[in-house]
Amino acid sequence: MKQTKTKKLILTAILTAAALVAFTIEAAIPPLTPIYGIKLGIANVFTLFTLYAVGKPYAAAVLFLRITLGSIFTGQLVSFIYSLTGGVLSFLLMLLLRRFFPVKQLWVLSALCAVMHNAGQLAAAMLMTSTVQLIYYLPVLIVSGIIAGVFTGLCAQLVLLRMNTEKLILGG
Amino acid sequence: MKNRIWIIIFSVTVLVCTAVWIGLSFFPSPSKIVGIYQNGSLVEKVDLTAQTGERSIELNGDYGKNIISVTHGRIEMKSADCPDKLCVKHGELKSAGSPIVCLPNRIVIKFENQSGSADAEAGALL
Numbered sequence: 001m002k003q004t005k006t007k008k009l010i011l012t013a014i015l016t017a018a019a020l021v022a023f024t025i026e027a028a029i030p031p032l033t034p035i036y037g038i039k040l041g042i043a044n045v046f047t048l049f050t051l052y053a054v055g056k057p058y059a060a061a062v063l064f065l066r067i068t069l070g071s072i073f074t075g076q077l078v079s080f081i082y083s084l085t086g087g088v089l090s091f092l093l094m095l096l097l098r099r100f101f102p103v104k105q106l107w108v109l110s111a112l113c114a115v116m117h118n119a120g121q122l123a124a125a126m127l128m129t130s131t132v133q134l135i136y137y138l139p140v141l142i143v144s145g146i147i148a149g150v151f152t153g154l155c156a157q158l159v160l161l162r163m164n165t166e167k168l169i170l171g172g
Numbered sequence: 173m174k175n176r177i178w179i180i181i182f183s184v185t186v187l188v189c190t191a192v193w194i195g196l197s198f199f200p201s202p203s204k205i206v207g208i209y210q211n212g213s214l215v216e217k218v219d220l221t222a223q224t225g226e227r228s229i230e231l232n233g234d235y236g237k238n239i240i241s242v243t244h245g246r247i248e249m250k251s252a253d254c255p256d257k258l259c260v261k262h263g264e265l266k267s268a269g270s271p272i273v274c275l276p277n278r279i280v281i282k283f284e285n286q287s288g289s290a291d292a293e294a295g296a297l298l
Contacts, residue, residue, distance in 0.1 A: 031256055036275055078235065078254075078276045108178045129273070130212025131280045136196055136269045139189035146182050 007169055012050065012058040016065045019046035023070040035137060037082075037121050038144040041114065041152055043070070047091075048110055048156035052103055053165040056095060063087055081128070082121045089120035103160050110153025115145035196269025201283040206247050206265060208240065209280040217284065220245050233277025240281065247281060249274065 023043040032038065043066055051059035067087050071080035090113040101109040118141035126134045204220040210231055218229075220242070228250065229240040236253020249259040254276040262272045271282035 031258060031261075036258060036273065075255075082275075105174065105178070108175075111182060125273075125275060129209070129275070129278045129280050131209060131271070131273075131282075133268075133271050133280070133282050134273065136271070139193040139196070142189045143186050143193070146186055150182070 004169060008054050008058060011054055011169065012061055015046045015050050015054075016062045016069075019043040019062055019066040020069055020073070022046065023066055024073055027070070027074040035140055036125065037118050037137075037141055038148075040148050041117075042155075044110070044114070044152045045155045045159075048106060048153060049159060051094065051098065052106065052156070052160050053163075053168060056098070059094075060091060063091055082124050085124035086117035086121040090114070090117035103157060106157040106160070107150050107153035110156065111146050111149030114149025114152070115142055118142065118145040193269075197267050199267055199269060201266075201268040203268070203283045203285065204245065205284040207282055207284045209282070211278050218242055218247065220247060231277065231279055233274070233279065235276040238274055238277055238279055248272070249281070252277070 020043070022045070026039060026042050047059055047063045047066070050062045064087065067080070067083045071077055071083060093116045094109065094113050097109055097112065119138070122134060122137060122141055126132060206218045206220055208215045208218065208229065208231075210233065215231065216229065221244070223242050223244050225243070227242045229242065231238045231240065238252045238254075238259070239250040241248055241250040246264055248264045249262065249272055252260050252274060254274065259272050259274040259279070262270070265272050265281055265283070268283045271280050273280050
């Protein structure tokens with residue numbers, strides 16, 4: 001039992017590191033569009049993977065460590081508030097809906113959470129700038145959330161379906 | 173089967189949102205009065221039709237300086253000190269549906285509601 005716990009802890013650490021690398025690389029790529037919040041969010045593949053393979057608290061650790069360390073490493077503390085708001089909201093939705101979506105429908109959960117993440121970021125931006133007009137960006141952010149969410153969800157789903165996650169934690 | 177339902181839901185949402193977005197961003201603003209906001213409060217109001225020659229407006233924020241350029245009928249963010257420069261890439265302010273936004277320095281440039289300003293003028297006349 002104790003051994004399992006240690007294994008999960010190590011696995012979480014490795015996944016956090018991997019998520020951080022993905023996040024840093026993605027941050028180095030110049031934005032594709034002149035609109036805030038449109039990006040793939042490759043790092044979320046690792047959060048989703050942890051959620052399904054290791055467990056809820058571990059996924060929370062991967063997500064929030066990645067956001068905090070990622071903001072420090074990329075030096076963009078501005079985006080920290082937005083990342084955190086989006087992260088908290090989408091993670092809450094993820095926890096709520098986790099039981100309704102088996103691994104085969106992970107892509108749906110991922111898309112819903114990505115939309116929630118973008119909506120949360122937009123809400124934070126609206127509060128920070130006190131500009132209600134930013135709501136105009138909502139349609140674009142919904143579309144980009146669905147596309148990015150389906151993509152990252154499918155990535156995590158395909159890995160999970162091909163991998164024996166039981167063995168990863170329990171086996172030698 | 174369940175997957176198919178979700179695919180339909182997502183496709184419809186994507187189509188509707190794209191349509192709304194295209195409608196918003198290509199519908200030119202009837203108003204030519206632009207408001208420049210920082211931290212949510214109005215810094216300056218510019219009438220684009222009244223502008224002759226080129227004028228620069230400098231704004232300082234937490235993350236450096238932004239320079240806004242105004243010429244006749246046209247306003248854009250000329251330069252910014254922030255890392256991503258999304259506001260500069262946005263280009264000219266074209267429609268009410270897509271304001272120029274600088275999140276690091278919390279600057280928003282957008283068209284003002286014409287009817288609102290007309291009401292204000294009517295109020296002033298009375």
